[in-house]
Ligand SMILES: Nc1nc2c(ncn2[C@@H]2O[C@H](COP(=O)(O)OP(=O)(O)O)[C@@H](O)[C@H]2O)c(=O)[nH]1
């Protein structure tokens with residue numbers, strides 16, 4: 001089986017770019033995917049951002065199981081990291097984020113004001129692996145008009161602050177993190193989420209991995225989507241045979257590569273339902 005590879009050189013560059021911006025940033029918005037909050041988090045971020053406050057933003061919450069997402073929020077809070085879950089395209093997130101950062105930075109804001117400093121907007125930078133929703137969140141928070149006015153000619157520096165509200169500004173360029181994984185299971189989860197370029201992983205291996213997870217944890221959703229029967233998921237049926245059954249149901253004859261791709265894309269887009277692929281409860285199992 002071909003392994004999914006990553007390249008530490010890219011990672012080092014991404015982290016260097018993020019650390020260069022740190023002096024101007026009040027808080028880092030660390031975006032992770034609600035379906036895989038653990039595997040889409042990059043452990044190097046904490047080291048790179050130093051003592052800078054961080055808010056974990058669990059994106060695509062609309063695609064994940066809400067109960068499991070709540071367990072993740074509790075899990076991260078227990079580990080000292082404030083976390084909120086949202087749909088990056090959703091209403092009210094501007095207000096929700098602004099009040100959350102004000103709460104996290106309350107002491108800093110009060111200290112500045114007690115020194116007689118003028119009230120100013122909090123500055124945040126979004127970081128996260130590809131496809132986690134950085135651009136979507138940024139566009140939604142700053143809106144088109146603001147983004148274009150800030151982008152006026154004559155401003156030559158590569159980076160600009162875009163205004164979200166009177167109290168919050170965002171760096172125009174999000175920090176793209178190279179996905180990092182400790183094992184091939186995490187690599188496959190990242191592939192399903194869209195964080196790894198689709199040309200860089202073997203579709204069939206990733207689809208078989210997804211199928212194994214779904215038949216174990218969410219058999220009903222799998223059966224509904226692909227019109228399967230109980231006997232198709234019988235313990236005696238291998239994952240490969242199940243993939244072949246689904247391939248035929250999709251009308252792809254024996255082209256299981258094409259079916260694999262479709263299964264991955266459908267799962268990624270939420271066509272099977274709100275499915276979390278990781279839960280804090282399975283963390284110990286999946287790390288083995
Ligand atoms: N359902 C859902 N889709 C999202 C959300 N955030 C982003 N997306 C979609 O995910 C894809 C990648 O988003 P993008 O902002 O380009 O990710 P980036 O690579 O981190 O900048 C796009 O198709 C978005 O429409 C979300 O909260 N919910």
Ligand SMILES: [Mg+2]
Pocket residue numbers: 134135136
């Ligand atoms: Mg982007």
